[in-house]
Amino acid sequence: MNWKGKIVLVTGACGFIGSHLVEHLLDSGADVRAFVYYNSFGNWGWIDTLPEEKKHAIKIITGDIREPYSVRDAVKGVDIVFNLAALIAIPYSYVSPASYVRTNIDGALNVMQAAQDYGVERIIQVSTSETYGTARYAPIDEKHPMQAQSPYSATKIGADAIAYSYYRSFNLPVIIARPFNTYGPRQSARAVIPTIITQILAGEKIIKLGSSVPTRDFTFVKDTAIGMAKLAESEQAIGETVNIGSGAEISIGDLAELIKVQCNRDVMFQYEDNERMRPEESEVFRLLCDNHKLEEFTAWKPSVNLKDGIAQTIKWLEINLSHYKSQIYNI
Numbered sequence: 001m002n003w004k005g006k007i008v009l010v011t012g013a014c015g016f017i018g019s020h021l022v023e024h025l026l027d028s029g030a031d032v033r034a035f036v037y038y039n040s041f042g043n044w045g046w047i048d049t050l051p052e053e054k055k056h057a058i059k060i061i062t063g064d065i066r067e068p069y070s071v072r073d074a075v076k077g078v079d080i081v082f083n084l085a086a087l088i089a090i091p092y093s094y095v096s097p098a099s100y101v102r103t104n105i106d107g108a109l110n111v112m113q114a115a116q117d118y119g120v121e122r123i124i125q126v127s128t129s130e131t132y133g134t135a136r137y138a139p140i141d142e143k144h145p146m147q148a149q150s151p152y153s154a155t156k157i158g159a160d161a162i163a164y165s166y167y168r169s170f171n172l173p174v175i176i177a178r179p180f181n182t183y184g185p186r187q188s189a190r191a192v193i194p195t196i197i198t199q200i201l202a203g204e205k206i207i208k209l210g211s212s213v214p215t216r217d218f219t220f221v222k223d224t225a226i227g228m229a230k231l232a233e234s235e236q237a238i239g240e241t242v243n244i245g246s247g248a249e250i251s252i253g254d255l256a257e258l259i260k261v262q263c264n265r266d267v268m269f270q271y272e273d274n275e276r277m278r279p280e281e282s283e284v285f286r287l288l289c290d291n292h293k294l295e296e297f298t299a300w301k302p303s304v305n306l307k308d309g310i311a312q313t314i315k316w317l318e319i320n321l322s323h324y325k326s327q328i329y330n331i
Contacts, residue, residue, distance in 0.1 A: 001233035004029035009074055011035040011065055011111065012084030013058075014045025016187045017126075017179070021082060021225040023050065026057055028229065035074045035085065038062040046186045049320075065107035068114070075114035080232055081123045083111045086159070089190045090130065090152045094279070097151035101158075108159035112166040112174070120173075124232050125163035127178040128156050129217070129245065129287050138249075139290035142178070142241045149282050160241070167239045175237045177228050180245030180289045184221030184309060185316035189324050193218070193310070196256055197317050198324045200263045212253030212271045217245045217289045220304035220312075230298035237297045245289020246302045262310050 008025050012018040013034030025032050036044050044060060063070030065085035075081060087093070087103045108125060115123045132140050133147025148154035166172040183193045192209070199207045219227075227244040231237045250258070256269050294300050304312070317324070 002029075005031065007031045007033065007077060007079045009033045009035060009078040009081045010084060011074070011082070011107075012086060014047050015084060016046065017182055017221060017224060018082075018084040019046035019050065019186060020184070020221045021084070021228060022047065022058060023054065024222070024225040024229055026054055031059075032057070033059045033061055033074065033078065035061045035063060035065070035071075037085075038064055049186070065110060066102050068110045071107075071110040072114045072117070075111070075118050075120065078118070079121045081111060081115055081120055082126065082228060082232070083108060083123065083163075084126045085111075086126075086156070088128075088152065089188075090150050091190070093150055093152035093155075094282075100151055100155040104152075104155035105158040105162060108162045112163055112172060116166060116170050116172050122173050122175065122232050122238070123163070124228055125160060125174060125176045126228065127160050127176050127241070128153070129178060129180040129243070129289065130284060131157045131160065131178065132287070134284045135286040135288060138286060138288040139247065140243070140288060141290040142243055142293060149284055164241075173238045175231050175234075175239075176241040177231050178241055178243050179224050179227070180217040180219060180243065180287055182221050182224045183218050184313050185320075187221070187313075192252060192255070193259070193313060194317065194324065196259045197263065197314055198321060200259070200265050200267055201314075201317060201321055204267070206268050206270050207256070208270050209252065209256065210272065211283070212251060212256070212269070214283065214285045215249040215251045216255075216287050217247070217249050218255075218306055218309070219244060219246045219302055220309035223302045223304055227294060227298070227300050230300050231294070234297045240293070240297075242294050242297060243289050243291055244294055244300075245291050246306070247289055247291050248306070249286070249288040250306065258307070259310055259314075262307070262314055
C-alpha cells in the first residue's frame with residue numbers, strides 16, 4: 001500500500017502506542033487524523049510531546065469514543081481507521097468495570113458502525129494478548145481459547161467480537177491486531193517496565209513489585225506500530241485476528257534484574273506487595289506469542305531486541321522523568 005494520500009484516523013492517538021503509530025504513519029506519508037479524548041485542559045496526551053512540525057501535520061479531533069456522534073464526525077471521509085481508544089489498566093478494571101464496558105465495547109461498536117456507514121476501506125481493531133489469559137499452551141497462536149481473567153480482558157474480548165461480527169454480518173473489512181506486551185518511551189507507569197525504571201531513576205533503593213513469577217512477551221513500541229501498519233496493508237489479513245509479539249518470553253523477576261543492570265544502580269526488589277498483586281484467579285502467569293501468522297501475511301519481524309529497547313526506554317525516561325510520579329502506585 002502507498003500511504004501517501006491515504007486519510008487515516010487513529011483513535012486513542014493521545015496514548016502510548018497510538019502516538020507512536022501516528023508518528024509512523026506520518027513518516028510513511030499518510031494524512032493523519034488523531035482522535036483524542038476531549039478534556040477542558042486542551043491536553044492531547046503524548047501528542048503534545050511530538051516535534052512541532054509533526055503536530056502541525058496532524059489534524060487533531062477531540063471527542064469521546066463512547067459518544068457515537070463525535071465518532072461519526074471523526075470517521076467521515078477517512079480511508080483507514082486504527083481503533084486504539086480503550087481503557088487499558090487492568091487493576092483499575094477491578095475498581096470501575098462499567099467504565100471499561102462503555103469505553104471498550106460501546107466504543108468499538110461506535111467505530112464499527114461509523115466505518116460501515118461511511119464505507120471505510122480498512123479498519124484495524126487493536127486487541128490485547130490479555131484476551132488469551134494464562135497460556136494453556138505456548139507459544140500462543142490465534143486459535144488459543146479466550147479467557148476473561150479480568151474485567152479489562154472481558155471487555156476487549158467483547159470489543160473484538162463486535163468487530164468480527166461486523167466483518168461477518170456486513171462484510172466490513174476488519175482486521176484484529178492482537179499485540180502482546182508493548183513497551184518503550186511514553187508508556188504509563190501502570191506498566192511494569194516504566195514502574196521499575198522510574199523508581200530506580202528517582203533514587204529509590206527498594207523497588208516494590210507484584211509477583212516475580214509471571215512471564216511476558218515484550219515488543220518494542222515502534223515494532224508494534226510497524227506491525228499494525230503492515231497489517232493494514234495486507235489483503236490476506238482481512239477478517240483475521242493476528243498476533244503481534246516478539247516470540248520470546250522473560251519472567252518479571254529476570255526482567256527486573258535486566259533493568260537493574262542497564263540502570264547500573266544498586267537496588268533491591270520487594271515482590272508480592274498486596275497492593276500490586278492481581279486477585280489469584282485473575283493473574284495471567286504466562287504469555288508467549290506465536291507470531292508466524294503476522295510474518296506470513298506481512299514479512300514483519302521485530303527489529304529491536306529487549307536489551308536495546310530497555311536502553312532506549314531508560315534514556316527517554318531520564319529526560320522525561322517529570323511526567324511520572326514514581327512514589328505513587330498508579331493502578
